[in-house]
Amino acid sequence: MTMTDSTAAEKARPAGPAEEEPLGATRAERLSALAQQHGALVTLVIAVIVASLSFDTFLTGDNLENMALSSAFLAVVALGMTFVIVTGGIDLSVGSLFALGGVLAAWGSQYGTVVALLLPLAVCGLIGLVNGLLIARSRLAPFIVTLAAMLGARGLLLAITDEGSTTYLVDKSTFFATLGQGKLLGIGVPVWITLALFVAGAVVLRRTRFGQYVYAVGGNEDAAALMGAPVARTKIGVYTVSGLCAGLAGALNAAWLVSGVTILGSGMELEAISAVVIGGTLLTGGFGFISGSLVGVLLLKVIQNVINQIGSLDSAYQQVVSGAFLAVVVIAQTWLGRRRRVL
Known part of the structure; x- marks a missing residue:
């Protein structure tokens, strides 16, 4: 291997959360790494403590x-968005796919639970696959491709529901409705499904060859190609996963609401991106972890809940606070990343 190839391989080396600091790493480097990886969790704990002390109804x-x-x-x-962003991409279609998945699941529930689950997975997964093919094979910008998919999915949703005038309902007596409204050990079934998916996602991202390729592509795409990583297949895979996750989330939401609500999903793509970035995943790619995204989601929901608890604040403040918090996190991530490189 030449010196150039060796350097390229080093750049493509995954920079995941489990990566150990070099033996000679300084204390400042270790603190910067810990802050970048676990800052959101510390903030979440503080927010929960403050909220529980301020509002009797919070806990x-x-x-x-x-x-x-x-x-x-x-x-x-x-x-699903975590996989995409770790590769350095973005997916703006997930909000529309979420709504589309809910409508397809509600419509399919009349033919049984299997159809109600497989139909949104098939359609949304196919849209994600097309996104990946256009981005990886045609080398189109992810922003443009997924924006087009967002508009196309929303248009398909309106066509299926007669411009939103038709709402498909789910029979509450079906097993599909139980997936959304049922409880296990006092906790909603959707929560258990989500936890199981996150455990599986963490294993895939950290313990499989595909996960290593995801980090490598996000770290340095050209170097990953030199190492023999299937860059195109990896990109296609992550966008397909994103579409599948959005469709499944929409189906579970339809089971919870026992209807396919057409107006849902607007702005959800921005919430998902915010949660992933707040959880420590870099928008530039190559660094991130599944558990951080879950922490980011919980932190956003705690902030929204606190605003609702205050009562005197308009719900629009949720977006203001979330946007400001995201800006602070991105700035902090950039500063910590530069500090680690300097040190």
Whole structure:
């Protein structure tokens, strides 16, 4: 291997959360790494403590259950988005795919639970696959491709529902409805499904060859290609995963609401991106971890819940606070990244 190839291989080496610091790493380097990886978790703990001391109703069972359920659907979408962003990409179509998946699941529920689950997975997964093919094979910008998919999915949704005038309902007596409204050990079934998906996602990203390729492509695409990584297949894979996650989240949401609501999903792509970035995944790619995205989702939901608890603030402040918080996180990530390189 030449010196150039050796350098390229080093740049393509995954920079995941489990990567150990060099033996000679300084204390400042280790602190910067810990802050970048676990800052969101520390912030979440502080926010929960402050909220519980400020509002008597924050730690009640009903409030925690509502937060957990509302977090579950966004978390599934953020799971798929994590894979995309680690490769250095972006997926703006997930909000529309979430809504489309819900409508398709509600319509398909009349033919049984299998159809209600497989139909949104097939359609949304196919749209994600097309996104990946256009981005990887045609070398089109992810922003443009997924923006077009967002508009196309929303148009398909409107066509299926007669411009939104038709709402498909789910029979509450079906097993499909149980997936959304049922409980296991006092916790909603969607929460258990979400936790299982995150465990599986963490294993795939950290313990499989595909996960290593995801980090390598995000770290340095050209160097990853020199190492023999299947760059195109990896990109196609992550966008397909993102589409599948969005479709599944929409199906679970339809089971919870026992209807396919057409107006849902607007702006959800931005929430998912915010949660992933707040959780420590770099927008530039090559660094990130699944658990951080879950923490990011929970932190956003806690902030929204606190604003609702205050009562005197308009709901629009949720977006203001979330946007400001995201800006602070991105600035902090950039500063920490530069500090680690300097040190």
